[in-house]
Amino acid sequence: MLSSSSSSSADQYQRFLIDQAYIGGQWRPAVSGSRFDVLNPATSEVIGQAAECSIEDAQAAVAAAKDAFPSWSTTTAKERAQLLQRLYKLQLDNAESLARLITAEMGKPLREARGEIGYGASFLEWFAEEARRINGSILQSPWKDKQLSYRKEACGVAGIITPWNFPNAMITRKLGAALAAGCTVVINPAEDTPYSALALAALAEEAHFPPGVINVVPTSRQKTPEIGNFICDTPDISVITFTGSTEVGKLLLKRGANTVKRIVMELGGDAPFIVFDSADVQRAVEGSIVAKFRNAGQTCVCANRIFVQEGIHDQFVAALAAKMSSELVIGNGMDEKTTVGPLINDRAVEKVKSHVEDALSKGAKLVQGGKKLTAKNNCYFYEPTLITGATKEMIIAKEETFGPVAAIFKFKTEEEVLRHANNCRRGLAGYFYSRDYAQIERVARKLEVGMIGINDGLLSTCEAPFGGVKESGLGREGSHFGVDEFLHVKYVCLGGLQF
Ligand code: SIN
Numbered sequence: 001m002l003s004s005s006s007s008s009s010a011d012q013y014q015r016f017l018i019d020q021a022y023i024g025g026q027w028r029p030a031v032s033g034s035r036f037d038v039l040n041p042a043t044s045e046v047i048g049q050a051a052e053c054s055i056e057d058a059q060a061a062v063a064a065a066k067d068a069f070p071s072w073s074t075t076t077a078k079e080r081a082q083l084l085q086r087l088y089k090l091q092l093d094n095a096e097s098l099a100r101l102i103t104a105e106m107g108k109p110l111r112e113a114r115g116e117i118g119y120g121a122s123f124l125e126w127f128a129e130e131a132r133r134i135n136g137s138i139l140q141s142p143w144k145d146k147q148l149s150y151r152k153e154a155c156g157v158a159g160i161i162t163p164w165n166f167p168n169a170m171i172t173r174k175l176g177a178a179l180a181a182g183c184t185v186v187i188n189p190a191e192d193t194p195y196s197a198l199a200l201a202a203l204a205e206e207a208h209f210p211p212g213v214i215n216v217v218p219t220s221r222q223k224t225p226e227i228g229n230f231i232c233d234t235p236d237i238s239v240i241t242f243t244g245s246t247e248v249g250k251l252l253l254k255r256g257a258n259t260v261k262r263i264v265m266e267l268g269g270d271a272p273f274i275v276f277d278s279a280d281v282q283r284a285v286e287g288s289i290v291a292k293f294r295n296a297g298q299t300c301v302c303a304n305r306i307f308v309q310e311g312i313h314d315q316f317v318a319a320l321a322a323k324m325s326s327e328l329v330i331g332n333g334m335d336e337k338t339t340v341g342p343l344i345n346d347r348a349v350e351k352v353k354s355h356v357e358d359a360l361s362k363g364a365k366l367v368q369g370g371k372k373l374t375a376k377n378n379c380y381f382y383e384p385t386l387i388t389g390a391t392k393e394m395i396i397a398k399e400e401t402f403g404p405v406a407a408i409f410k411f412k413t414e415e416e417v418l419r420h421a422n423n424c425r426r427g428l429a430g431y432f433y434s435r436d437y438a439q440i441e442r443v444a445r446k447l448e449v450g451m452i453g454i455n456d457g458l459l460s461t462c463e464a465p466f467g468g469v470k471e472s473g474l475g476r477e478g479s480h481f482g483v484d485e486f487l488h489v490k491y492v493c494l495g496g497l498q499f
Contacts, residue, residue: 041380154181156239166299173478358396
């Protein structure tokens with residue numbers, strides 16, 4: 001189904017179309033004076049320009065963050081918490097404009113963009129609360145004359161490199177934790193979505209964060225490696241937190257090794273979504289719509305390989321096809337009826353197209369969808385697609401599609417599906433549907449992933465640890481673990497005590 005587009009509310013986010021970087025508490029053009037175009041992927045129209053920062057701007061941002069660190073890291077946790085609370089409230093006060101900004105620069109449907117603003121705000125609130133629970137401890141000493149303790153201290157300046165698929169929440173999940181710990185930050189947002197990052201800086205300024213605590217250096221695709229390399233190379237950044245592809249994560253990890261940086265990474269997934277014969281089929285269909293089509297399939301935790309046991313296979317496929325036809329409305333995200341927006345750019349569309357073509361050429365059957373929309377004047381829509389008969393020889397079984405394609409793999413036994421699901425170098429999220437308690441416990445133990453949704457297709461929340469195993473990442477975000485990624489543990493041995 002195709003919905004019509006609407007362009008009425010551009011003015012609500014206009015003030016956040018900022019064409020400058022935010023460094024040391026000041027808005028500045030890039031040193032070179034260059035700017036780059038930011039496109040709306042639903043229309044391919046230019047919505048504005050952003051500062052094209054280069055290494056000189058990144059150096060200034062890191063210097064500002066370094067200067068601000070001694071004072072920020074010695075504020076009380078309560079002071080940091082109050083500022084984070086203020087930012088949280090400002091994000092909610094500006095929720096509608098920020099949501100429209102997300103839809104304008106990355107295309108997701110408004111209802112999802114509104115959800116992202118609430119989700120993003122929850123990390124600011126959560127880490128405001130966590131700031132006041134960063135404690136040390138007195139340890140049992142084996143010596144009468146020595147007291148042993150440890151304390152937790154902010155690591156230093158954090159380099160935050162973020163993706164376009166959640167342009168607000170992937171920043172707040174990192175920013176909230178870093179600020180709560182007492183780190184200052186330099187944010188390099190994805191080139192497709194600089195405005196959501198700059199909007200956060202504008203709100204942080206309004207919240208009265210001290211100059212230099214938060215710095216934002218946007219840049220173009222061409223200049224991104226230059227900034228990324230600088231963030232890795234400079235000894236003035238102590239920790240890098242990155243969400244993005246496994247390929248780029250490995251480059252950052254190698255390059256960051258030269259200065260022995262702490263690196264937190266949330267990388268690609270290839271989530272298995274398993275429906276056993278014992279499942280509640282209707283519930284599994286509803287879960288697969290969320291896990292597969294949220295953000296047009298452009299989430300790292302997206303169901304990428306849908307395994308369905310042979311006993312309920314045909315029933316599941318028929319019910320999923322019916323649900324897709326009745327619920328998925330493709331169109332401009334600004335239209336309230338839209339549930340599936342465009343993909344981020346032409347490369348994303350080409351990737352999805354090649355995965356579907358490869359699967360069909362190797363024997364998969366097209367149930368519905370399967371086409372790039374061409375009528376929409378050079379923009380990036382791909383139909384929600386359902387294919388059956390997927391096999392492990394297909395690219396779709398080996399690579400993250402990052403698009404609205406549900407590929408169904410039929411299986412016979414639990415042992416077979418676990419072997420297939422785990423035969424993968426990535427392990428971010430996994431999902432399965434079963435009403436057999438022994439099976440639930442067995443499969444939860446054996447699935448090689450960092451997060452599992454059992455009888456549920458949506459697991460992300462600020463309270464829970466987000467992260468993967470294998471090549472899906474290092475460390476955890478959100479939850480009480482998230483803040484630890486920005487803290488050093490310092491052991492203190494106090495000798496010469498006399499009692
Ligand atoms: C991601 O796709 O990287 C994040 C998704 C989420 O937080 O749910």
